[in-house]
Amino acid sequence: MNERPDGTADYVSIDGPTALFLAIKGRCGLCAEPIVDVAAFLGGPGAAEAGAYSDPPMHEGCAEAALKLCPHMARQHARRATGSRVPEGSAVPEGFSEAKPEEWVMVLAAGYGTGLMPAEGGGTVPIFLPGSYEGVRRFVYEDGVLIEKTDS
Numbered sequence: 001m002n003e004r005p006d007g008t009a010d011y012v013s014i015d016g017p018t019a020l021f022l023a024i025k026g027r028c029g030l031c032a033e034p035i036v037d038v039a040a041f042l043g044g045p046g047a048a049e050a051g052a053y054s055d056p057p058m059h060e061g062c063a064e065a066a067l068k069l070c071p072h073m074a075r076q077h078a079r080r081a082t083g084s085r086v087p088e089g090s091a092v093p094e095g096f097s098e099a100k101p102e103e104w105v106m107v108l109a110a111g112y113g114t115g116l117m118p119a120e121g122g123g124t125v126p127i128f129l130p131g132s133y134e135g136v137r138r139f140v141y142e143d144g145v146l147i148e149k150t151d152s
């Protein structure tokens, strides 16, 4: 998330260059502190299967907080800002869907790589490539509220 000048958090977009810089430095994309344990990645089942993320690695605790606090993730019917409300400079890699997945998958990986992909509408955006999966946590919506699946 980005900090707006007024201090409120901007959950809509992740600043690509900053996220890439933090990731290369081994730091969390949310709190910018070093990631010393596993790196957590948040996305839909497709991202977990492909092993490629448009959002940067973060601490497991920060990923949990993002699931709870980010209005895009926490409430099923919340809509991500589109069109003119999307801050300039935020872009989605080509082929990455903005649609909210039915299920959020948190991949816990031992290390990760970074890369660049062509962005929709030109330019490039960073992508983040988790290393070997140490664990996978799944979160689903029940009555419109996000809860962790514990039966697997």
Ligand SMILES: [Zn+2]
Residues within 6 Å of the ligand: 028, 029, 030, 031, 032, 033, 058, 059, 062
């Ligand atoms: Zn963190």
